Amino acid sequence: MKKEVKKVVLAYSGGLDTSVILKWLQEEYNAEVITFTADLGQGEEVEPARQKALDNGIKPENIFILDVREEFVKDYVFPMFRANTIYEGEYLLGTSIARPLIAKKQIEIANKMGADAVSHGATGKGNDQVRFELGYLSLKPDITVIAPWREWDLNSREKLLSYARKHGIKIDAKHLDKEGKPTVSPYSMDANLLHISYEGLHLENPMNEPEESMWLWSKSPENAPDEKEYITIGYKNGDPISVNGEEMSPATLLKTLNEYGNKHGIGRVDIVENRFVGMKARGCYETPGGTIMLKAHRAIESITLDREEAHLKDELMPRYAKLIYNGFWFTPEREMLQAAIDATQKYVQGTVKLKLYKGNVEVVGRESDMSLYSEAHSTFEEDEVYNQKDAEGFIRLNALRRIIAGKARNK
Structure with a gap:
């Protein structure tokens, strides 16, 4: 028996899945739906989500589209990079670190609008359901969580499209072929200012090489410029503050580093990772700016951190990475580790010089007025x-x- 809810805040992208979820919530729960769309720098317009929500009967005052790019980088990405965080040796946690912010905003909207439930579009097989719901319940323990993929029987693309047609939901042309039949499902993708990820299709066989056409952000290293390029990154209190001497906001800085990384084929990884829910999953990621930042941050720390301080940080990092990957951002243990990590960053300031060339990031210089290096x-x-x-x-x-x-x- 479904729990009765009056208002539900849905994490809404405007895509097929969440548009179906929106209508399903109205039909199955007879609830007033409030949509929340986050602009995390995913590289696509978020405003169309407003019209799609209106088309599905959502009141204008119940539509929230928020630009959270600066908050995302300043309060989530940068703190994570102070720890040189990397999961299982390769994954820079681009999806994992975005989920706590989305959950936080949903709860803030729920409090503002008097909603008694929240909902997301994560499936019952992945990590995101855990990340969202741990965030919800940490911030508002009495909130009702609705996870449609764990409740409904719309377990195929054809069923989703059939439901959409039946309920008058507009279907983007990209989902249909010339005859109006469902197209082959694209990769499952997630993007924000830190990364873009790809899963599914032929990637499910871990022996299959990714098609070059899959990568949407970066040039392949083979096709990257034949000329090396040098850049400098300035640091203060462990966070990057400038590129080539020009101070920038956190989001602008990461966007700038993404552009350099994409140009030079930097930041592609193809991994099989251990999901929190128990299975192994293959994912491909492009994290151009993050790859550059990780290299630069370790370089500036190499001359500003005491040896034992640096080694202890390295010991803490895998535990910290695991907490973020598994969705435990809003927990005392993550905050405790964060406080310890942040305490090491007081003197992490200076400039790092890097050489970018055909997929490689090479540190070629570092200096700081707090340097512990003694020639x-x-x-x-x-x-x-x-x-x-x-x-x-x-x-x-x-x-x-x-x-x-x-x-x-x-x-």
Whole structure:
């Protein structure tokens, strides 16, 4: 038996799936639907979602389209990159980090509009259902969550299209062939300012090489310019603040780095990852600006962080990455780790110089007025600050436990 709800805030893209969900919520729950569309820098117009919502009977005052690009980069992407976060060695968490913000905005709208439920379009097989719902319940424990893909029987593209026709939902031409029949489903894609992802179709066989036409953002490294290009990134308190000496807002900076990365074929990955729900899944990702940022941030940290501080950060990172991947952004353990990570960034400032060339990002220079690198101590030439004889005592003290053990065990 369905729980009675009066108002529901739907995460709405305006696409086929969420348009069907919108009508389904009206029909199955007899609920007033409020739509929320987030502009995360996905590279497509979000305003058409307004007209599609109106066409489906949504009141103008119940349609929310918010530009959250700056908030997304400043409060979610940058904090994540302070930790040099990467999941299972390759994934820069472009989808994972966007879900908490969408959930937060849905709850804010629910509070404003007096809604007693929220809904999303994530399927019952993926991670996103977990990420959305952990966010909802962390921020508003008494909210009702409606996950249509776990309730309905519209489990194929043809059934979705049939439902749309039956209920007068306008169908984009891209979903139909010349005869009005369903086209082959495109890749399942998700995009925002940090990345674009691809899943499904022939990618489901992990031995199949991705088609070049699949990649929508970047040039292939083979077709990237034959000329290398140098850029500089300025840092303050662990966050990038400028490119080539020009200070920029967080969203503008990431967009600029995306443009450099796309031009030079940087940031493509093809991985099989371990989903939180238990299965393995193959995904292809383009994260051009993020790939550049990760390299640059590690470089500026290499001269500004103390050794033990840096090593401890590296030990914490996999746990932090797992929390974000699994959807535990709004939790005390993530906030605790964030506080520790942020405490290390006080002196992470300066400039990193990078060379971009055919899919590669190479650090070629770094400087900081807070640098711990001492040329006087590190030089291979004659110096006046380091007594090499001191090393003997250092070595013997560190070897002491092994010397004692060796004498005891080798009698």
